[in-house]
Amino acid sequence: MYTTAGAGAEGRPLPLPYVPTAVLLDLDGTLVDSAPAILMALRAAFSELGLPAQAPAELMRFVGPPLVDGFRLYAGLTGAANAEAVATYRRHYRETMLDSPLYDGAAELVRGLHAAGMPLALATSKHEGYAREILAHKGLADCFTVVSGARAGDVSGRKAAVIHSALQRLAAAGADLDRPVHVGDLDHDVQGARAEGVDCIGALWGYGSAEELRGAIALVTTPAELGALLGVEV
CATH class of the missing domain: 3.40.50.1000 (HAD superfamily/HAD-like)
Structure with missing residues:
Protein backbone atom coordinates (compact mmCIF):
# COMPACT_ATOMS: atom_id res chain seq x y z
CA MET A 1 0.00 0.00 0.00
CA SER A 34 -22.86 14.90 5.78
CA ALA A 35 -23.03 12.91 9.03
CA PRO A 36 -24.93 15.53 11.12
CA ALA A 37 -27.69 15.89 8.51
CA ILE A 38 -27.85 12.12 7.98
CA LEU A 39 -28.17 11.41 11.70
CA MET A 40 -30.89 14.05 12.05
CA ALA A 41 -32.87 12.44 9.22
CA LEU A 42 -32.35 8.96 10.67
CA ARG A 43 -33.65 10.03 14.09
CA ALA A 44 -36.72 11.56 12.45
CA ALA A 45 -37.32 8.44 10.35
CA PHE A 46 -36.91 6.10 13.33
CA SER A 47 -39.40 8.18 15.32
CA GLU A 48 -41.95 8.33 12.50
CA LEU A 49 -41.70 4.58 11.86
CA GLY A 50 -41.91 3.70 15.56
CA LEU A 51 -38.48 2.08 15.62
CA PRO A 52 -36.43 1.95 18.84
CA ALA A 53 -34.14 4.96 19.14
CA GLN A 54 -30.43 4.36 18.54
CA ALA A 55 -27.45 6.17 20.02
CA PRO A 56 -25.38 8.43 17.73
CA ALA A 57 -22.56 5.87 17.55
CA GLU A 58 -25.04 3.25 16.39
CA LEU A 59 -26.59 5.57 13.80
CA MET A 60 -23.13 6.33 12.40
CA ARG A 61 -23.11 2.80 11.01
CA PHE A 62 -25.68 4.00 8.46
CA VAL A 63 -23.37 6.71 7.09
CA GLY A 64 -21.77 5.73 3.79
CA PRO A 65 -23.09 2.25 2.93
CA PRO A 66 -26.31 1.80 0.94
CA LEU A 67 -29.39 2.63 3.01
CA VAL A 68 -31.03 -0.69 2.24
CA ASP A 69 -28.09 -2.43 3.91
CA GLY A 70 -28.16 -0.11 6.91
CA PHE A 71 -31.84 -0.65 7.63
CA ARG A 72 -31.47 -4.40 7.10
CA LEU A 73 -28.35 -4.89 9.22
CA TYR A 74 -28.93 -2.35 11.97
CA ALA A 75 -32.72 -2.07 12.20
CA GLY A 76 -33.75 -5.57 11.10
CA LEU A 77 -35.95 -4.32 8.25
CA THR A 78 -36.44 -6.25 5.02
CA GLY A 79 -38.78 -6.15 2.04
CA ALA A 80 -41.52 -3.53 2.03
CA ALA A 81 -40.61 -2.31 5.51
CA ASN A 82 -37.06 -1.66 4.35
CA ALA A 83 -38.23 0.25 1.28
CA GLU A 84 -40.58 2.34 3.44
CA ALA A 85 -37.75 3.17 5.82
CA VAL A 86 -35.50 4.28 2.96
CA ALA A 87 -38.25 6.48 1.51
CA THR A 88 -39.03 7.98 4.92
CA TYR A 89 -35.39 8.73 5.59
CA ARG A 90 -34.92 10.34 2.19
CA ARG A 91 -37.92 12.60 2.74
CA HIS A 92 -36.47 13.89 6.00
CA TYR A 93 -32.92 14.10 4.65
CA ARG A 94 -34.08 16.24 1.73
CA GLU A 95 -34.98 18.99 4.23
CA THR A 96 -31.43 19.46 5.59
CA MET A 97 -29.02 17.93 3.09
CA LEU A 98 -27.86 21.24 1.63
CA ASP A 99 -26.63 22.38 5.05
CA SER A 100 -23.79 19.82 5.06
CA PRO A 101 -20.42 21.59 4.68
Missing part, protein backbone atom coordinates in the same frame (compact mmCIF):
# COMPACT_ATOMS: atom_id res chain seq x y z
CA TYR A 2 1.19 3.51 -0.78
CA THR A 3 0.64 6.01 2.02
CA THR A 4 1.35 9.64 2.75
CA ALA A 5 2.28 8.90 6.37
CA GLY A 6 5.99 9.67 6.79
CA ALA A 7 6.34 9.42 3.04
CA GLY A 8 8.64 11.36 0.78
CA ALA A 9 10.88 14.36 1.28
CA GLU A 10 9.28 17.34 3.01
CA GLY A 11 6.26 15.20 3.82
CA ARG A 12 5.14 14.89 0.22
CA PRO A 13 3.09 11.77 -0.52
CA LEU A 14 4.69 8.89 -2.32
CA PRO A 15 3.61 8.79 -5.97
CA LEU A 16 1.09 6.34 -7.33
CA PRO A 17 2.53 3.62 -9.57
CA TYR A 18 0.72 5.22 -12.53
CA VAL A 19 -0.85 8.51 -13.57
CA PRO A 20 -4.66 8.29 -13.28
CA THR A 21 -6.59 9.10 -16.44
CA ALA A 22 -9.92 9.69 -14.66
CA VAL A 23 -10.95 10.23 -11.04
CA LEU A 24 -14.13 9.01 -9.37
CA LEU A 25 -15.01 10.72 -6.09
CA ASP A 26 -17.28 9.58 -3.29
CA LEU A 27 -19.52 12.27 -1.74
CA ASP A 28 -20.36 11.56 1.93
CA GLY A 29 -17.20 11.53 4.03
CA THR A 30 -15.02 12.46 1.06
CA LEU A 31 -16.25 15.79 -0.27
CA VAL A 32 -19.02 16.60 2.21
CA ASP A 33 -19.30 16.17 5.99
CA LEU A 102 -17.63 20.72 2.29
CA TYR A 103 -14.43 19.52 3.90
CA ASP A 104 -11.61 22.09 3.96
CA GLY A 105 -9.85 21.95 0.63
CA ALA A 106 -12.48 19.78 -1.09
CA ALA A 107 -13.76 22.52 -3.39
CA GLU A 108 -10.21 23.53 -4.33
CA LEU A 109 -9.37 19.89 -5.04
CA VAL A 110 -12.34 19.42 -7.36
CA ARG A 111 -11.79 22.71 -9.17
CA GLY A 112 -8.06 22.03 -9.49
CA LEU A 113 -8.62 18.60 -11.02
CA HIS A 114 -11.21 20.03 -13.40
CA ALA A 115 -8.92 22.89 -14.42
CA ALA A 116 -6.15 20.36 -15.11
CA GLY A 117 -8.44 18.56 -17.55
CA MET A 118 -8.99 15.47 -15.40
CA PRO A 119 -12.29 13.71 -16.19
CA LEU A 120 -14.27 13.62 -12.93
CA ALA A 121 -17.18 11.44 -11.87
CA LEU A 122 -19.12 11.50 -8.62
CA ALA A 123 -19.80 7.92 -7.53
CA THR A 124 -22.09 7.85 -4.51
CA SER A 125 -24.63 5.54 -2.92
CA LYS A 126 -26.76 8.61 -2.29
CA HIS A 127 -29.86 9.27 -4.38
CA GLU A 128 -28.49 10.67 -7.64
CA GLY A 129 -30.90 13.59 -7.73
CA TYR A 130 -29.88 14.64 -4.23
CA ALA A 131 -26.20 14.36 -5.15
CA ARG A 132 -26.74 16.66 -8.13
CA GLU A 133 -28.53 19.20 -5.94
CA ILE A 134 -25.72 19.17 -3.39
CA LEU A 135 -23.03 19.69 -6.05
CA ALA A 136 -25.01 22.53 -7.60
CA HIS A 137 -25.52 24.16 -4.19
CA LYS A 138 -21.76 23.97 -3.54
CA GLY A 139 -20.94 25.42 -6.96
CA LEU A 140 -19.19 22.26 -8.16
CA ALA A 141 -21.68 20.74 -10.59
CA ASP A 142 -19.91 22.04 -13.70
CA CYS A 143 -16.66 20.34 -12.66
CA PHE A 144 -18.07 16.83 -13.05
CA THR A 145 -18.38 15.01 -16.34
CA VAL A 146 -20.63 12.40 -14.69
CA VAL A 147 -22.74 12.12 -11.54
CA SER A 148 -23.58 8.50 -10.68
CA GLY A 149 -25.76 7.58 -7.72
CA ALA A 150 -28.81 5.57 -6.76
CA ARG A 151 -31.54 6.16 -9.35
CA ALA A 152 -35.24 6.72 -8.78
CA GLY A 153 -36.79 3.51 -7.50
CA ASP A 154 -33.39 2.07 -6.56
CA VAL A 155 -33.12 1.67 -2.80
CA SER A 156 -29.79 -0.14 -2.90
CA GLY A 157 -27.19 2.22 -4.35
CA ARG A 158 -24.58 -0.56 -4.33
CA LYS A 159 -21.12 0.97 -4.64
CA ALA A 160 -19.97 -1.39 -7.37
CA ALA A 161 -23.10 -0.54 -9.34
CA VAL A 162 -22.66 3.23 -9.11
CA ILE A 163 -18.96 2.91 -10.00
CA HIS A 164 -19.87 0.69 -12.96
CA SER A 165 -22.41 3.27 -14.12
CA ALA A 166 -19.89 6.09 -13.66
CA LEU A 167 -17.32 4.26 -15.79
CA GLN A 168 -19.86 3.54 -18.52
CA ARG A 169 -20.95 7.17 -18.65
CA LEU A 170 -17.38 8.46 -18.60
CA ALA A 171 -16.59 6.20 -21.54
CA ALA A 172 -19.64 7.49 -23.39
CA ALA A 173 -18.37 11.04 -22.79
CA GLY A 174 -15.03 10.12 -24.38
CA ALA A 175 -12.91 9.91 -21.22
CA ASP A 176 -9.74 7.82 -21.19
CA LEU A 177 -10.42 4.91 -18.84
CA ASP A 178 -7.04 3.24 -19.14
CA ARG A 179 -6.23 4.04 -15.48
CA PRO A 180 -9.23 5.32 -13.50
CA VAL A 181 -9.02 5.64 -9.73
CA HIS A 182 -11.77 5.96 -7.10
CA VAL A 183 -11.49 8.01 -3.89
CA GLY A 184 -13.60 7.11 -0.84
CA ASP A 185 -13.55 6.85 2.93
CA LEU A 186 -15.05 3.43 3.72
CA ASP A 187 -14.43 -0.25 3.05
CA HIS A 188 -17.39 -0.44 0.69
CA ASP A 189 -15.58 2.13 -1.49
CA VAL A 190 -12.53 -0.14 -1.61
CA GLN A 191 -14.60 -3.25 -2.29
CA GLY A 192 -16.90 -1.58 -4.82
CA ALA A 193 -13.95 -0.21 -6.78
CA ARG A 194 -12.15 -3.56 -6.66
CA ALA A 195 -15.24 -5.30 -8.06
CA GLU A 196 -14.95 -3.03 -11.10
CA GLY A 197 -11.19 -3.47 -11.47
CA VAL A 198 -10.44 0.02 -10.16
CA ASP A 199 -7.95 1.03 -7.45
CA CYS A 200 -9.22 3.04 -4.49
CA ILE A 201 -7.48 5.85 -2.61
CA GLY A 202 -8.61 6.01 1.02
CA ALA A 203 -9.69 9.40 2.42
CA LEU A 204 -8.80 9.32 6.12
CA TRP A 205 -10.56 12.62 6.89
CA GLY A 206 -13.90 10.86 6.41
CA TYR A 207 -15.71 8.23 8.47
CA GLY A 208 -13.46 5.20 8.00
CA SER A 209 -10.20 4.15 9.64
CA ALA A 210 -6.84 3.17 8.21
CA GLU A 211 -7.60 -0.42 9.20
CA GLU A 212 -10.92 -0.35 7.35
CA LEU A 213 -9.20 1.11 4.29
CA ARG A 214 -6.26 -1.31 4.31
CA GLY A 215 -7.17 -2.54 0.81
CA ALA A 216 -6.70 0.92 -0.70
CA ILE A 217 -3.75 1.62 -2.97
CA ALA A 218 -2.97 4.79 -0.98
CA LEU A 219 -4.14 6.62 2.14
CA VAL A 220 -4.34 10.41 2.37
CA THR A 221 -5.23 12.53 5.39
CA THR A 222 -6.41 15.76 3.73
CA PRO A 223 -7.78 16.91 0.36
CA ALA A 224 -4.49 18.78 -0.09
CA GLU A 225 -2.55 15.51 0.23
CA LEU A 226 -4.90 13.92 -2.27
CA GLY A 227 -4.30 16.81 -4.65
CA ALA A 228 -0.54 16.35 -4.31
CA LEU A 229 -0.93 12.64 -5.03
CA LEU A 230 -2.91 13.47 -8.16
CA GLY A 231 -0.59 16.29 -9.23
CA VAL A 232 -2.86 19.21 -8.30
CA GLU A 233 -2.01 21.98 -5.84
CA VAL A 234 -4.81 22.63 -3.33
Whole structure:
Protein backbone atom coordinates (compact mmCIF):
# COMPACT_ATOMS: atom_id res chain seq x y z
CA MET A 1 0.00 0.00 0.00
CA TYR A 2 1.19 3.51 -0.78
CA THR A 3 0.64 6.01 2.02
CA THR A 4 1.35 9.64 2.75
CA ALA A 5 2.28 8.90 6.37
CA GLY A 6 5.99 9.67 6.79
CA ALA A 7 6.34 9.42 3.04
CA GLY A 8 8.64 11.36 0.78
CA ALA A 9 10.88 14.36 1.28
CA GLU A 10 9.28 17.34 3.01
CA GLY A 11 6.26 15.20 3.82
CA ARG A 12 5.14 14.89 0.22
CA PRO A 13 3.09 11.77 -0.52
CA LEU A 14 4.69 8.89 -2.32
CA PRO A 15 3.61 8.79 -5.97
CA LEU A 16 1.09 6.34 -7.33
CA PRO A 17 2.53 3.62 -9.57
CA TYR A 18 0.72 5.22 -12.53
CA VAL A 19 -0.85 8.51 -13.57
CA PRO A 20 -4.66 8.29 -13.28
CA THR A 21 -6.59 9.10 -16.44
CA ALA A 22 -9.92 9.69 -14.66
CA VAL A 23 -10.95 10.23 -11.04
CA LEU A 24 -14.13 9.01 -9.37
CA LEU A 25 -15.01 10.72 -6.09
CA ASP A 26 -17.28 9.58 -3.29
CA LEU A 27 -19.52 12.27 -1.74
CA ASP A 28 -20.36 11.56 1.93
CA GLY A 29 -17.20 11.53 4.03
CA THR A 30 -15.02 12.46 1.06
CA LEU A 31 -16.25 15.79 -0.27
CA VAL A 32 -19.02 16.60 2.21
CA ASP A 33 -19.30 16.17 5.99
CA SER A 34 -22.86 14.90 5.78
CA ALA A 35 -23.03 12.91 9.03
CA PRO A 36 -24.93 15.53 11.12
CA ALA A 37 -27.69 15.89 8.51
CA ILE A 38 -27.85 12.12 7.98
CA LEU A 39 -28.17 11.41 11.70
CA MET A 40 -30.89 14.05 12.05
CA ALA A 41 -32.87 12.44 9.22
CA LEU A 42 -32.35 8.96 10.67
CA ARG A 43 -33.65 10.03 14.09
CA ALA A 44 -36.72 11.56 12.45
CA ALA A 45 -37.32 8.44 10.35
CA PHE A 46 -36.91 6.10 13.33
CA SER A 47 -39.40 8.18 15.32
CA GLU A 48 -41.95 8.33 12.50
CA LEU A 49 -41.70 4.58 11.86
CA GLY A 50 -41.91 3.70 15.56
CA LEU A 51 -38.48 2.08 15.62
CA PRO A 52 -36.43 1.95 18.84
CA ALA A 53 -34.14 4.96 19.14
CA GLN A 54 -30.43 4.36 18.54
CA ALA A 55 -27.45 6.17 20.02
CA PRO A 56 -25.38 8.43 17.73
CA ALA A 57 -22.56 5.87 17.55
CA GLU A 58 -25.04 3.25 16.39
CA LEU A 59 -26.59 5.57 13.80
CA MET A 60 -23.13 6.33 12.40
CA ARG A 61 -23.11 2.80 11.01
CA PHE A 62 -25.68 4.00 8.46
CA VAL A 63 -23.37 6.71 7.09
CA GLY A 64 -21.77 5.73 3.79
CA PRO A 65 -23.09 2.25 2.93
CA PRO A 66 -26.31 1.80 0.94
CA LEU A 67 -29.39 2.63 3.01
CA VAL A 68 -31.03 -0.69 2.24
CA ASP A 69 -28.09 -2.43 3.91
CA GLY A 70 -28.16 -0.11 6.91
CA PHE A 71 -31.84 -0.65 7.63
CA ARG A 72 -31.47 -4.40 7.10
CA LEU A 73 -28.35 -4.89 9.22
CA TYR A 74 -28.93 -2.35 11.97
CA ALA A 75 -32.72 -2.07 12.20
CA GLY A 76 -33.75 -5.57 11.10
CA LEU A 77 -35.95 -4.32 8.25
CA THR A 78 -36.44 -6.25 5.02
CA GLY A 79 -38.78 -6.15 2.04
CA ALA A 80 -41.52 -3.53 2.03
CA ALA A 81 -40.61 -2.31 5.51
CA ASN A 82 -37.06 -1.66 4.35
CA ALA A 83 -38.23 0.25 1.28
CA GLU A 84 -40.58 2.34 3.44
CA ALA A 85 -37.75 3.17 5.82
CA VAL A 86 -35.50 4.28 2.96
CA ALA A 87 -38.25 6.48 1.51
CA THR A 88 -39.03 7.98 4.92
CA TYR A 89 -35.39 8.73 5.59
CA ARG A 90 -34.92 10.34 2.19
CA ARG A 91 -37.92 12.60 2.74
CA HIS A 92 -36.47 13.89 6.00
CA TYR A 93 -32.92 14.10 4.65
CA ARG A 94 -34.08 16.24 1.73
CA GLU A 95 -34.98 18.99 4.23
CA THR A 96 -31.43 19.46 5.59
CA MET A 97 -29.02 17.93 3.09
CA LEU A 98 -27.86 21.24 1.63
CA ASP A 99 -26.63 22.38 5.05
CA SER A 100 -23.79 19.82 5.06
CA PRO A 101 -20.42 21.59 4.68
CA LEU A 102 -17.63 20.72 2.29
CA TYR A 103 -14.43 19.52 3.90
CA ASP A 104 -11.61 22.09 3.96
CA GLY A 105 -9.85 21.95 0.63
CA ALA A 106 -12.48 19.78 -1.09
CA ALA A 107 -13.76 22.52 -3.39
CA GLU A 108 -10.21 23.53 -4.33
CA LEU A 109 -9.37 19.89 -5.04
CA VAL A 110 -12.34 19.42 -7.36
CA ARG A 111 -11.79 22.71 -9.17
CA GLY A 112 -8.06 22.03 -9.49
CA LEU A 113 -8.62 18.60 -11.02
CA HIS A 114 -11.21 20.03 -13.40
CA ALA A 115 -8.92 22.89 -14.42
CA ALA A 116 -6.15 20.36 -15.11
CA GLY A 117 -8.44 18.56 -17.55
CA MET A 118 -8.99 15.47 -15.40
CA PRO A 119 -12.29 13.71 -16.19
CA LEU A 120 -14.27 13.62 -12.93
CA ALA A 121 -17.18 11.44 -11.87
CA LEU A 122 -19.12 11.50 -8.62
CA ALA A 123 -19.80 7.92 -7.53
CA THR A 124 -22.09 7.85 -4.51
CA SER A 125 -24.63 5.54 -2.92
CA LYS A 126 -26.76 8.61 -2.29
CA HIS A 127 -29.86 9.27 -4.38
CA GLU A 128 -28.49 10.67 -7.64
CA GLY A 129 -30.90 13.59 -7.73
CA TYR A 130 -29.88 14.64 -4.23
CA ALA A 131 -26.20 14.36 -5.15
CA ARG A 132 -26.74 16.66 -8.13
CA GLU A 133 -28.53 19.20 -5.94
CA ILE A 134 -25.72 19.17 -3.39
CA LEU A 135 -23.03 19.69 -6.05
CA ALA A 136 -25.01 22.53 -7.60
CA HIS A 137 -25.52 24.16 -4.19
CA LYS A 138 -21.76 23.97 -3.54
CA GLY A 139 -20.94 25.42 -6.96
CA LEU A 140 -19.19 22.26 -8.16
CA ALA A 141 -21.68 20.74 -10.59
CA ASP A 142 -19.91 22.04 -13.70
CA CYS A 143 -16.66 20.34 -12.66
CA PHE A 144 -18.07 16.83 -13.05
CA THR A 145 -18.38 15.01 -16.34
CA VAL A 146 -20.63 12.40 -14.69
CA VAL A 147 -22.74 12.12 -11.54
CA SER A 148 -23.58 8.50 -10.68
CA GLY A 149 -25.76 7.58 -7.72
CA ALA A 150 -28.81 5.57 -6.76
CA ARG A 151 -31.54 6.16 -9.35
CA ALA A 152 -35.24 6.72 -8.78
CA GLY A 153 -36.79 3.51 -7.50
CA ASP A 154 -33.39 2.07 -6.56
CA VAL A 155 -33.12 1.67 -2.80
CA SER A 156 -29.79 -0.14 -2.90
CA GLY A 157 -27.19 2.22 -4.35
CA ARG A 158 -24.58 -0.56 -4.33
CA LYS A 159 -21.12 0.97 -4.64
CA ALA A 160 -19.97 -1.39 -7.37
CA ALA A 161 -23.10 -0.54 -9.34
CA VAL A 162 -22.66 3.23 -9.11
CA ILE A 163 -18.96 2.91 -10.00
CA HIS A 164 -19.87 0.69 -12.96
CA SER A 165 -22.41 3.27 -14.12
CA ALA A 166 -19.89 6.09 -13.66
CA LEU A 167 -17.32 4.26 -15.79
CA GLN A 168 -19.86 3.54 -18.52
CA ARG A 169 -20.95 7.17 -18.65
CA LEU A 170 -17.38 8.46 -18.60
CA ALA A 171 -16.59 6.20 -21.54
CA ALA A 172 -19.64 7.49 -23.39
CA ALA A 173 -18.37 11.04 -22.79
CA GLY A 174 -15.03 10.12 -24.38
CA ALA A 175 -12.91 9.91 -21.22
CA ASP A 176 -9.74 7.82 -21.19
CA LEU A 177 -10.42 4.91 -18.84
CA ASP A 178 -7.04 3.24 -19.14
CA ARG A 179 -6.23 4.04 -15.48
CA PRO A 180 -9.23 5.32 -13.50
CA VAL A 181 -9.02 5.64 -9.73
CA HIS A 182 -11.77 5.96 -7.10
CA VAL A 183 -11.49 8.01 -3.89
CA GLY A 184 -13.60 7.11 -0.84
CA ASP A 185 -13.55 6.85 2.93
CA LEU A 186 -15.05 3.43 3.72
CA ASP A 187 -14.43 -0.25 3.05
CA HIS A 188 -17.39 -0.44 0.69
CA ASP A 189 -15.58 2.13 -1.49
CA VAL A 190 -12.53 -0.14 -1.61
CA GLN A 191 -14.60 -3.25 -2.29
CA GLY A 192 -16.90 -1.58 -4.82
CA ALA A 193 -13.95 -0.21 -6.78
CA ARG A 194 -12.15 -3.56 -6.66
CA ALA A 195 -15.24 -5.30 -8.06
CA GLU A 196 -14.95 -3.03 -11.10
CA GLY A 197 -11.19 -3.47 -11.47
CA VAL A 198 -10.44 0.02 -10.16
CA ASP A 199 -7.95 1.03 -7.45
CA CYS A 200 -9.22 3.04 -4.49
CA ILE A 201 -7.48 5.85 -2.61
CA GLY A 202 -8.61 6.01 1.02
CA ALA A 203 -9.69 9.40 2.42
CA LEU A 204 -8.80 9.32 6.12
CA TRP A 205 -10.56 12.62 6.89
CA GLY A 206 -13.90 10.86 6.41
CA TYR A 207 -15.71 8.23 8.47
CA GLY A 208 -13.46 5.20 8.00
CA SER A 209 -10.20 4.15 9.64
CA ALA A 210 -6.84 3.17 8.21
CA GLU A 211 -7.60 -0.42 9.20
CA GLU A 212 -10.92 -0.35 7.35
CA LEU A 213 -9.20 1.11 4.29
CA ARG A 214 -6.26 -1.31 4.31
CA GLY A 215 -7.17 -2.54 0.81
CA ALA A 216 -6.70 0.92 -0.70
CA ILE A 217 -3.75 1.62 -2.97
CA ALA A 218 -2.97 4.79 -0.98
CA LEU A 219 -4.14 6.62 2.14
CA VAL A 220 -4.34 10.41 2.37
CA THR A 221 -5.23 12.53 5.39
CA THR A 222 -6.41 15.76 3.73
CA PRO A 223 -7.78 16.91 0.36
CA ALA A 224 -4.49 18.78 -0.09
CA GLU A 225 -2.55 15.51 0.23
CA LEU A 226 -4.90 13.92 -2.27
CA GLY A 227 -4.30 16.81 -4.65
CA ALA A 228 -0.54 16.35 -4.31
CA LEU A 229 -0.93 12.64 -5.03
CA LEU A 230 -2.91 13.47 -8.16
CA GLY A 231 -0.59 16.29 -9.23
CA VAL A 232 -2.86 19.21 -8.30
CA GLU A 233 -2.01 21.98 -5.84
CA VAL A 234 -4.81 22.63 -3.33
